[in-house]
Amino acid sequence: MVRYSYIRVPGLLRMIEAGGIRVIVTIAKGAPLRITTISILVSPKRTFAVGFIPSSSNSYFFAVWVHKSSNKTVIFNGSDTYWPATATICDLSSDGKLLMDNANSYIVADDGIHPHLVLILCLTFVGVTKTYGQEHFNVLDFKAVGDGDTDDTEAFQNAWDKTCGSTGARSTMIVPADKTFLVMPTIFQGPCKPTSVHVQGLRVHQCNDTVVSGLSFADSPQTHLTIYGCQGFNVTWLNITAPQTSPNTDGIHVQASQHVKIQDTVIGTGDDCISIGDRVHDIVIERITCGPGHGVSVGSLGKGRRDVLVDEIHVSYVQMFNTTNGARIKTWQGATGSASRISFEHINVTNVKNPIVIDQYYCDSDDECPIKEKAVHISNVTFAYLTGTSKTKTAVTLNCSQTVPCTGVHLKNVNLTAVSSPNDTKVSCINVHGDTSGYVYPTIACLH
Template sequence: MEHYFSFNSKFVTFIVLISIIWSQHYSNVVEGRAHYHKKRSGKSLVPSSPASSPVPGDDDQTTPPSYETPSPTAPSDPYPYPYPNPTSDGPCIFDVTSFGAVGDGDNDDTAAFQAAWKAACAVESSVIHVPSRGKFLITSSIFSGPCMPGLVLQIDGELMPPEGPDCWPESDSKRQWLVFYRLNEFTLNGTGTIQGNGEKWWDLPCKPHKGPNGSTLPGPCDSPAMIRFFLSNNTKMSGIRIQNSPQFHVKFDGCDGVHIDKIQINSPQNSPNTDGIHVENTRNVGIYNSMIANGDDCISIGPGCSNVDIQGVVCDHSHGISIGSLGVHNSHSCVSNITVRGALIKNSDNGVRIKTWQGGSGSVSDISFQDIQMENTTNSIIIDQYYCFTKGCRNETSAVYLSGVSYKNIKGTYNNVRSAPIHFACSDAVPCTNITMSEVELLPAQGELVDDPFCWNAYGIQQTLTIPPIDCLQDGFPLSLGEHVVAC
């Protein structure tokens, strides 16, 4: 019996000691989680706390949110989506409210965002978090690099600029709002909304038909593009909602490596110059599974672009998917290897379009439009090498050379009862060549079939019967491409 009680007493003592050690260890783990920082190589990174990371010139900072200590059986995660816990194995998370952002929609949170950016930029694979509980007002800002790779801006709340030109700071650029500059491996995502407050910009009298009695007044008419990526590589966008931009919603300029997936862009049909996604001087672009409803081009591809892949995009009440305009002011433009497939274009002025100015030079080549559904479009398929804002544009001899444009399995309805849904107007001096038509079936949404497509100096083949028939497409290859073709 003595041996039994002795063994039992030692066993109980052992269990108690184990429980105390476990309790202390777990308490330390929980305490570490609440600080939102991690250690690497024995050095503590800057925490996103106002006490240790003061915002310059901002002494009245909002206290960061507190989180209750989780129970041992079900530890809570203050940022469950889409990142792991901010422990030693997870990313450093920089909450903008910890840097003084108020998020009430009235106070200017620009300084807090800039401070959070500066802190996160120095940390590899860090996350700047905009929480869902706020509306954050910031003025025109440039978020510049270079930063450590893997930086993420996760917007789960609402982000917006000042409301209209009268509220725009005089010192700020009226041509851009959010600029991301010289970044590598940067991601913009989240479940929130970037709100452009564009209504008062659209109503400026210098905008098309917004002046007295429907006129357009002359004079400067700058309006800010909403989001601009400039000279940045390997950029990703996903999940975010972008709406009511004063002008272009998203622009990529001078970038290499762009991946866009599952974003939403919304603005009214009558909002002027509100292109959804615009790329120029940019290569290796993928735009996937996104919905865009706006008042100008759904997606526009400008000069200097190559290797652009667009799949699974829905365009509503827009000007369709456009390559161009190219060659303005006698400029040299080169665009190549563009693929658009699996798209739905509905209630739009245009379907798929290539537009160039007379007098330009360069080329557009290797273009594929495939598996596209049209619903109630006006000009479903259009090449316009006489693009011009007025009726006074001169006829020029040089032009951007178009070659290798394929239209395959494009079907649906058009709403223009006065002209056919296919329009190929190529340059007098530089014909379009190698146009391929296959499985194209476009029928009127109402009324009778308009069976007289327009072709001018366009060469190509019909691999299958086209509806409406396009007998005006010339066979073979022109004897001469003219003296004014300037290769890329």
């Protein structure tokens, strides 16, 4: 079997399913590529890559990236039969077949150097000959109570079964926001007949060994997914969207939790793509696409002069586009405690206003926040392999407390350039103790 590796490029990959049949993309007569993660699949010799890019809520572009390739014919497989790439447009029918509009194979030329799209094919979730309506299933209609004491597990399961079994193109399971539901450990299992599952907002409270996967969240008035008081929590393959101008619409917020993994997820909102609150330990965030939004933030921590305890936060392989911030740590004055062993690695930013930020003077009040002596101690922080462009001239801001300075801050192989002045990118920092290694631009001369 041919093995394929994974790399990050500016593109999004999506698993496409129609009528329970997974799309398989095959290159020539090699092994099938199963589209399962937000990554780009690369050929063994790295001569080409393939991936899916969402173009709307119900359709995707298939893309082929080629670099100095020899002649290659791209072959598709939507069922058990090989299909040559013979179309500029094709539809994915509900039986898994690819329907193409002409009969000419697509061959990549020897001298083709295409860093972006070479071939684009539009794939829709269901066949073009079928039209379905929308259905809604409210858990209250299935005898859920929502008082926080009554066991509503059966009602939720029955509502899910109806939602999953609906013949509509999009069916919604409604959980009212003004109630608290007690649901015992259960599995909302597919495959489902509808081709999309939509969630507006979800709060998971004190759940252990939990998986949330394959959902789409849209337009929540507050945080889309809140993980609170949980241990052993895995998040994968989510798609979270909200208007760029909507405040407090964090994608995912983690608080008072341990051993959490957030992977292979696309987030674009009006606030933090992912935010880490107080009392958290061992959080892994990787293979995330973020934008628009406020980046990935540890904090804000210590509001109300609380004692903070945050450690082992590791963020890696993140793509950020047009965000306000990139990799950020933010704490309020007057608090105590610590935030330590935090790493941001292998992150690419494009047109990000503040790519790297540590701010111990964070204040989102309309009134000016008075200076306080106490502060959360930020220590053992690593920014490594961060590359890309800054929307502002200052690409790195390390603003630490005079009385409780940041310690053990390490920057390694960082290359950030301002869009407006690539050769004159700036750094702003105060009260920071640490070092650099490898190539670091802009130069961090203010580290002690």
